[in-house]
Amino acid sequence: MRHSPHPRQPQRTRHHAPAATQRRPVPPPTPAHRQKPRQGRDHRRDERPLGGDRLTIDVTAGDRAALEVTTAAATLALRGPTTAPATYDVRLTVGEHASLRWLPQPLISAADSNLRQTCTVELASTARLLLREEQLLGRANEDPGHLVSRLLVHRAGRPLLDQQTAYGDPEPGWDGPAILHGHRAVGQLLLVDPQMSMRRSPILLRPRSREGCAVLAPLAGGPALLATAVAPTSSTLRELLDEALTHALGQ
Amino acid sequence: MSRAALLLLADGRFPAGGHAHSGGIEAAIAHQAVHDTDSLQTFCRGRLHTTGLTTAGLAAAAAAGVNPLLLDDAADARTPAPALRAVARRLGRQMMRAARATFPSKDLERLAAARPQGAHQPIVLGLAARAAGLTPLDAAYAAAYENASGPATAAVRLLSLDPLDASSLLAHLSTDLDAVATAAARAADRATAEGVDALPSASSPLLDITGEQHAAWTVRLFAS
Numbered sequence: 001m002r003h004s005p006h007p008r009q010p011q012r013t014r015h016h017a018p019a020a021t022q023r024r025p026v027p028p029p030t031p032a033h034r035q036k037p038r039q040g041r042d043h044r045r046d047e048r049p050l051g052g053d054r055l056t057i058d059v060t061a062g063d064r065a066a067l068e069v070t071t072a073a074a075t076l077a078l079r080g081p082t083t084a085p086a087t088y089d090v091r092l093t094v095g096e097h098a099s100l101r102w103l104p105q106p107l108i109s110a111a112d113s114n115l116r117q118t119c120t121v122e123l124a125s126t127a128r129l130l131l132r133e134e135q136l137l138g139r140a141n142e143d144p145g146h147l148v149s150r151l152l153v154h155r156a157g158r159p160l161l162d163q164q165t166a167y168g169d170p171e172p173g174w175d176g177p178a179i180l181h182g183h184r185a186v187g188q189l190l191l192v193d194p195q196m197s198m199r200r201s202p203i204l205l206r207p208r209s210r211e212g213c214a215v216l217a218p219l220a221g222g223p224a225l226l227a228t229a230v231a232p233t234s235s236t237l238r239e240l241l242d243e244a245l246t247h248a249l250g251q
Numbered sequence: 252m253s254r255a256a257l258l259l260l261a262d263g264r265f266p267a268g269g270h271a272h273s274g275g276i277e278a279a280i281a282h283q284a285v286h287d288t289d290s291l292q293t294f295c296r297g298r299l300h301t302t303g304l305t306t307a308g309l310a311a312a313a314a315a316g317v318n319p320l321l322l323d324d325a326a327d328a329r330t331p332a333p334a335l336r337a338v339a340r341r342l343g344r345q346m347m348r349a350a351r352a353t354f355p356s357k358d359l360e361r362l363a364a365a366r367p368q369g370a371h372q373p374i375v376l377g378l379a380a381r382a383a384g385l386t387p388l389d390a391a392y393a394a395a396y397e398n399a400s401g402p403a404t405a406a407v408r409l410l411s412l413d414p415l416d417a418s419s420l421l422a423h424l425s426t427d428l429d430a431v432a433t434a435a436a437r438a439a440d441r442a443t444a445e446g447v448d449a450l451p452s453a454s455s456p457l458l459d460i461t462g463e464q465h466a467a468w469t470v471r472l473f474a475s
Contacts, residue, residue: 152452159447164454177294177457178279178293178455204463204464213464215332215460217333229460230456230460
């Protein structure tokens with residue numbers, strides 16, 4: 001992982017995943033499921049996109065590669081020297097018979113921050129993916145900043161999932177009964193696996209709870225399950241997403 | 252074009268089946284998240300700027316001539332909750348029946364043949380608007396207005412609200428409706444050149460979750 005020499009400058013900087021995992025197809029002769037996944041850890045312990053920053057991460061799991069990427073700590077969006085939004089763009093590419101587990105720590109939207117985040121995923125038709133996104137709106141007893149986040153997944157060139165969320169002032173109704181209704185932790189877990197027989201009926205997690213709930217359900221455009229969860233705290237959110245993953249894997 | 256066609260398409264009495272759906276408000280009321288006119292207005296406003304913007308974008312793009320089958324895939328990708336996909340297709344089927352009778356066109360016939368189980372409703376609405384000679388912006392207005400008026404009307408029945416309050420609430424959302432319809436039409440214009448990824452995909456986690464929860468109820472007044 002390299003740091004830009006001037007990460008606070010409002011110019012385009014590029015953070016690379018570890019060299020072993022970045023833009024280097026791993027061509028082992030064995031099928032992907034027999035490999036031990038290569039593990040990449042993003043060692044930015046103190047990643048703090050400020051107003052005006054532009055961060056881009058590109059990760060490619062080449063054909064038949066198996067790759068897992070995590071981050072060492074949460075990403076914290078903070079108020080910067082300008083009111084212009086910071087941008088944080090993640091681009092993931094997964095080749096034929098390749099597998100990517102993209103499991104970063106949560107993103108925290110701190111008071112007065114302004115961040116536009118995108119995660120764009122291109123999957124080959126035989127690619128497998130496990131992706132988790134968690135967003136925490138404000139630190140303890142703090143109003144969140146403005147966070148606009150888009151998750152766009154293509155599989156074999158067709159759209160599989162396209163969702164944009166927008167939280168924090170000045171978004172209309174973001175904390176109201178149609179969108180978050182007071183919840184401060186929100187997340188998704190996406191599992192794409194052409195080899196798995198996907199369960200067809202949705203699973204409701206804690207449907208009568210006022211302390212967070214989730215749903216796990218199949219997507220229309222491919223062998224994919226998506227869990228969507230809202231919770232009052234990050235720990236409850238993680239519990240819900242872990243529970244959803246257990247169901248998704250049929251355990 | 253006839254501006255009167257827009258009134259017909261946006262009229263709640265147009266026989267397209269919308270009256271049987273609450274737009275998520277039945278679930279929100281059951282969770283006591285909506286209980287009066289103020290909370291109803293916040294609900295309608297949040298829904299309008301999320302799913303309302305997304306459906307208005309799809310309707311405008313269909314009216315602008317973007318390939319309806321690509322739009323149907325784009326609508327699926329923007330509707331991760333299976334219960335809400337099923338509702339969108341059921342409403343699309345009903346809208347198709349009404350649209351073929353009122354504004355027949357080859358585009359509608361082709362879509363009906365390609366999606367016999369129903370295409371997503373806003374796409375059928377957009378094609379009907381196109382057949383009637385309306386603009387993409389008109390189609391966006393019809394979709395956005397329906398998105399807000401559906402739950403407001405349903406809440407009158409569910410909460411025994413004064414219908415005058417519901418109308419007043421919709422009047423207060425006029426500026427929001429203008430903003431959403433305009434943004435949707437602009438995005439549809441971009442989509443004609445850049446493809447469907449240029450369309451809005453604004454979403455709400457709670458509407459997806461409660462939409463599935465509501466579908467699992469054994470007793471309910473509205474279908475969604």
